[in-house]
Amino acid sequence: MQQKEYKKNVLISAFNCSPYAGSEQYLGWSSAVATANYGYRTYVLTIDKTKQEIEKWFEEHDDTRLKDDLSFVYVSIPNTLWKIKGRIGMLVRYRYFQKQCVILGKELEKKIEFYYCHHVSWASFVQKIELYKLNAPLIIGPVGGGEKTPQSVEKGFEKKDRLKECVRNLVAKMATHSNWFNSCCKKATVIFVTTEETKKLIPCKYSEKVVVNQAISISADEISLKVSDRKNHEPLKVLMAGRSLYWKGFDFAIKAVGELIGEGKNIELHYYGSGPELDKLQKLANLIGGGANCISWKC
Incomplete structure (x- = not known):
């Protein structure tokens, strides 16, 4: 036994x-x-x-x-x-x-x-x-x-x-x-x-x-990463996720995207999350030249 x-x-x-x-x-x-x-x-x-x-x-x-x-x-x-x-x-x-x-x-x-x-x-x-x-x-x-x-x-x-x-x-x-x-x-x-x-x-x-x-x-075991080549005409897609709290620095990412867009770079920022700073972040994106069109919000 x-x-x-x-x-x-x-x-x-x-x-x-x-x-x-x-x-x-x-x-x-x-x-x-x-x-x-x-x-x-x-x-x-x-x-x-x-x-x-x-x-x-x-x-x-x-x-x-x-x-x-x-x-x-x-x-x-x-x-x-x-x-x-x-x-x-x-x-x-x-x-x-x-x-x-x-x-x-x-x-x-x-x-x-x-x-x-x-x-x-x-x-x-x-x-x-x-x-x-x-x-x-x-x-x-x-x-x-x-x-x-x-x-x-x-x-x-x-x-x-x-x-x-x-x-x-x-x-x-x-x-x-x-x-x-x-x-x-x-x-x-x-x-x-x-x-x-x-x-x-x-x-x-x-x-x-x-x-x-x-x-x-x-x-x-819980994630699946798939690396694919980005075609020249496709934008660089950046994922940003988390609760929008003032100390997390999401505003830096939005400002950085704004600068890159100003330099003529083809880039998209995708935000997934919610939180108390969301309205402020969206207003910041609207102030960036072209930023509002290059940032998607999944809340």
Whole structure:
């Protein structure tokens, strides 16, 4: 009789987790799948908002092994917290999720011995992380939060956006002096950070724990790249995708296209996304000579 394979258990905290979205949601999903694919029995703490999407993915993919090795423990966010709008609402829901992770994590630890627990998302080291309160060894990240906008770029922001940057930098500085931040650094076995700037947030005495590594990638199995020769009369088509936030630099791309058009270059810019800066970007495109006709918007 063949002995049943023993697998080590891992607990992941991923506030956002969806196989059908990008950014933080895909980060949570891809981290969970990758951990399971490395041979760990993986348990994921995530909000129940994406439960249907996760179940739909498993229905569409006949992957018995992954289904056996990947379990989701859903945190239900009260409806009253979903009614809080904007950035404040997001922070309130995230703090609630973190507290529930500790409660559920401790319950799981009574029944399951975890090889380690892993904070995945939010991928920020300036927002409170609670997993250090569990017994299992802690891995953090990759996380960001220490990045600062260059002054040469920030001077082009609107006044309200410069104020946001000031507040963000202050929050990052305050986080490094908090009890939870220092407790996380002390408890963590490894701290993955996305940039050298975030690495500088970590106290020097913990520097040997820090590894700089990117947070988001995509499996080669999930993309199909086809390279084709562009005919002389065809425009160079450039894809720009993402949520239109003031700090992402989409305006630089539009201005660059405008300059190239002014030089007589045959180029098209295709934007896919939405967000609060969309109207501003479209107005900027209209100001560029010929730019409005050379930029398509898929919102």
